[in-house]
Amino acid sequence: xxxxxxxxxxxxxxxxxxxxxxxxxxxxxxxxxxxxxxxxxxxxxxxxxxxxxxxxxxxxxxxxxxxxxxxxxxxxxxxxxxxxxxxxxxxxxxxxxxxxxxxxxxxxxxxxxxxxxxxxxxxxxxxxxxxxxxxxxxxxxxxxxxxxxxxxxxxxxxxxxxxxx
Amino acid sequence: xxxxxxxxxxxxxxxxxxxxxxxxxxxxxxxxxxxxxxxxxxxxxxxxxxxxxxxxxxxxxxxxxxxxxxxxxxxxxxxxxxxxxxxxxxxxxxxxxxxxxxxxxxxxxxxxxxxxxxxxxxxxxxxxxxxxxxxxxxxxxxxxxxxxxxxxxxxxxxxxxxxxx
Numbered sequence: 001x002x003x004x005x006x007x008x009x010x011x012x013x014x015x016x017x018x019x020x021x022x023x024x025x026x027x028x029x030x031x032x033x034x035x036x037x038x039x040x041x042x043x044x045x046x047x048x049x050x051x052x053x054x055x056x057x058x059x060x061x062x063x064x065x066x067x068x069x070x071x072x073x074x075x076x077x078x079x080x081x082x083x084x085x086x087x088x089x090x091x092x093x094x095x096x097x098x099x100x101x102x103x104x105x106x107x108x109x110x111x112x113x114x115x116x117x118x119x120x121x122x123x124x125x126x127x128x129x130x131x132x133x134x135x136x137x138x139x140x141x142x143x144x145x146x147x148x149x150x151x152x153x154x155x156x157x158x159x160x161x162x163x164x165x
Numbered sequence: 166x167x168x169x170x171x172x173x174x175x176x177x178x179x180x181x182x183x184x185x186x187x188x189x190x191x192x193x194x195x196x197x198x199x200x201x202x203x204x205x206x207x208x209x210x211x212x213x214x215x216x217x218x219x220x221x222x223x224x225x226x227x228x229x230x231x232x233x234x235x236x237x238x239x240x241x242x243x244x245x246x247x248x249x250x251x252x253x254x255x256x257x258x259x260x261x262x263x264x265x266x267x268x269x270x271x272x273x274x275x276x277x278x279x280x281x282x283x284x285x286x287x288x289x290x291x292x293x294x295x296x297x298x299x300x301x302x303x304x305x306x307x308x309x310x311x312x313x314x315x316x317x318x319x320x321x322x323x324x325x326x327x328x329x330x
Binding site: 011012013014058059060061084085086087088096098100109111113129131133134135 | 176177178179223224225226249250251252253261263265274276278294296298299300
């Protein structure tokens with residue numbers, strides 16, 4: 001069973017996420033950047049995610065809206081909007097992008113670096129580094145449940161890649 | 166005489182630059198984002214700067230090439246290329262952009278936040294925060310002469326704004 005590691009190193013302003021996938025980098029990259037697949041893994045099962053825009057190229061814009069599948073009783077589902085731009089895209093290898101969380105709260109702006117490297121068994125070592133504007137912004141992001149959410153999202157993506165190959 | 170302050174706080178991954186300008190935010194913003202003016206202030210007098218691209222809008226690309234005005238004897242002037250994308254642009258108020266230094270070396274990738282706030286005397290308090298991927302990346306940027314370069318660049322811009330108003 002592959003698992004996702006989430007690392008918060010003391011004294012740094014970033015979160016480093018690593019995960020091995022059982023398919024080569026070009027396949028993992030293609031799956032992660034497919035707007036049609038995003039609602040099936042991104043944000044985990046807790047959220048229903050809508051891709052409003054996802055133009056994966058340098059200068060391209062992206063915007064996702066996530067809604068709780070099980071909102072509090074009597075309340076409409078709160079939409080959470082995330083958006084940003086792609087700074088650099090190297091197919092099968094690298095994505096550098098910005099992420100802005102549209103609501104108030106910690107870590108509203110992040111610089112995100114995704115790298116895809118071949119692993120020994122024909123798989124991929126995927127690394128995601130989210131850089132925050134301060135250590136406090138980063139630490140404020142942790143109690144949001146992002147860690148379990150990322151693990152579940154990656155499990156869903158791993159399963160999807162297995163099915164779609 | 167207005168001066169530019171450059172702050173490297175211990176334990177942080179950013180450089181914070183502040184400067185007061187003697188014109189309101191919309192005027193300072195307009196001057197800073199005018200491609201025709203860039204060669205007259207950006208990079209200080211030490212460099213001759215060419216604007217290859219500067220599309221100041223969300224998702225727009227920018228690319229500047231700077232050459233030493235006085236290269237080492239017998240050597241062609243080394244070009245330094247900088248490029249990035251605009252994440253967010255609010256005229257007269259905010260620019261969030263990425264900056265990548267194309268050559269090897271420290272601090273190759275930065276997330277840059279420029280804010281323009283009204284100051285008491287009809288002027289502008291300008292703040293520039295450059296966020297680096299590590300403290301080491303940030304610290305490696307300091308001995309490049311960036312501090313004196315920024316001060317001189319801001320002095321040139323201040324003079325330009327005085328002339329062009």
